[in-house]
Amino acid sequence: MDHPFLRKMRHGARLTQEDEALLNGLLAPARAIAAREDVSQEGSEPFSLPLIVDGWACRYSTLENGQRQIIGLFVPGDLCEPFGMLPRFMDHSVATLTPVMMSPVRVAPIKAAVLASPRVEEAFWWDLLVATAIDREHLVSLGRRTATERLGHLFCELHLRLEMVGLVRDLSYEMPVTQADLGDLLGLSMVHVNRSLQELRRTGLMSLRGRRLTIHDLDGLRELSFFDDGYLHPEGANS
Template sequence: MDHPFVRKLRHGARLTREDEVILTRLAQPVRTVSARGDIIPEGSSSRFLPLIVEGWACRYRLLPNGKRQIISLFIPGDLCEPFGVLPRFMDQPLAALTPVTAALVPLSAIGSLVRHNPRINEAFWWDLLVASTIEREHVVSLGRRTATERLGYLFCELHLRLEMVGLVNGLSFDMPVTQADLGDVLGLSTVHVNRSLQELRLTGLISLRGRSLTLQNLEGLRELSFFDADYLHTSILFHSEPMAGRIVDPRE
């Protein structure tokens, strides 16, 4: 199976097979972190770009009163820092929500690649654009969507992002995070998350069995949560029918 990092960047540029080999070598896993462990603690020096190879991770802020806000969710194929410039130190910790395998990519290696390869340069800038728009939509959800709309929007977005890296089965995908994690992403209590899950289930929009989440009515869920996939800049068309989970690239 192709590396998730390569699968993701294909949506941002027309990579050659040689480009993909280079990117795969760049993203070799170098460390594993157990669930709930810090991949990079707050305040540590920043010399590498963390890349998630397996598992789910997050960037978070912990307030003095013990409350946590998850700033970003990271899935396989995601760089956890912008590729252009690294801060001198990590002002927010990066943690594993599940067992994680990560690559720590030297910024110098990426810099050399993008200077000499226009296709890889385009792919990295696209990746930065997508990461930025995801953060902006997260702010919109926190400020203007109801609890149920926030949850529905997150599920639609995760389905799209996971499909880009080949980690969905039609309209179903693995949802390994807890309701408490979802609450910390969405600015909700666990009670509110549970109520929103029940509402989405009762209306037939989703089903959840164990860790497997199925979007039973993708178009209905998108309509409910005001989800428009254009902000992910994929240049691809997604179909809502369960048997049509395949990504179609109109450039082909």
Template sequence: MCPAFSSDVLIRKLRRVADISDDDAAALGGLTIQEKDVPANRDVLLEGDRPTNSFIVLDGVVCSYKHTGAGKRQITSFFVAGDLPDLHGIHLAVIDCSFSSMTPGRLGLIRHSALRSICEQRPRVATSFWRSTLIDAAIYREWVTNVGRRDAYARTAHMLCELIVRLRFAGRIEDHVADLPITQAALGDAVGLSPVHVNRTLQALRGDGLIATSGTKLRALDWPGLVQAGEFDPTYLHLNDPDVAF
């Protein structure tokens, strides 16, 4: 258990989305956060679970997903360092989707009782949590538009733009170079394409000079071009430092 490191990640994230005072930060620093290492592709929570904790992503990438009756997986969001994927579990007793680690990472578990207590005592902390869940909802809306109305080329470019911006915002990458150890199958589950179609689409993006890949590294060679290809507008991410997107 390393509460200092864990709370630093939480405080940094909340300060990026809301006004947190030093006193609020000190109160957050006093939360007991139990750290847990997770390997890649490990379920963290399953649909139907009734957890007594919420978790913060301290490192790595986590996804939320749903399965169809035929067993097909639809990834509904990615979460990076500082994100609180199941914060809504404070008020909703049953988890209505599943969460899985996409990469090796580390999570921080916080008891619901502690989160409710700090929200009651610290209104600005409660507001920051509320704002965080509203941003998550905005991301869901954008994903619905992306999967439902953009073609394969645009939706893949859009997804890459979002991941790069969110990882930059979380301080996990510099410039527009990202280490994205996410399989093409997982990317396909996020954008509603088969792995073969994802592979062809990535080849097209490389062929147009927009991206370069080497192993798990992805570089945006032409960031304005990738943004245009994906019709990407970071407004829905509600960044308090919009320059991080460019």
């Protein structure tokens, strides 16, 4: 099976076999990291871009009072720092939410691959565009969507992101994020998250059993959540 990173990047440009060989050449052997472990900590100096091969991770910041805000979720195929964004020091932390297989991607080989192929460059810029658009849409959710709408919107977004890398089956996908994680991501208490999940279940639009989320009416869930997939640019250069 293709690497999830390749499956994702194909949405950003019309890659040739030579382009995919260049991208494959960037991938170092993956290493296993246990759940709930920091991959990088705020204030540290990064030397590579962490690429999630399997499992889920998050970007987060912690306040002085110990409260955590999850700033973003990472799923297979995601670079935890998009191309062109490697800072001199980390202004946030990256941690695993589940057991993760992670591959470090060095910056110099990325720059060489981008110079070697305009299509590879296009795919990386598309990846950066999508990453920044997700951040902007997250701000909209925190500021203007209700708790139920935030959850529904997130489930619609994850459905499309996971579908891009082949991890959706019959509108169903793994959902390993805990209610506490959802609260830290969406700015909600666990009680509020639980109530909102129950409200979504009562609509019949989706169900969550164990670690598996199933969407029964995608159009209905999108309408309820004010979800428009345009910000994810799912077709990329292929539109």
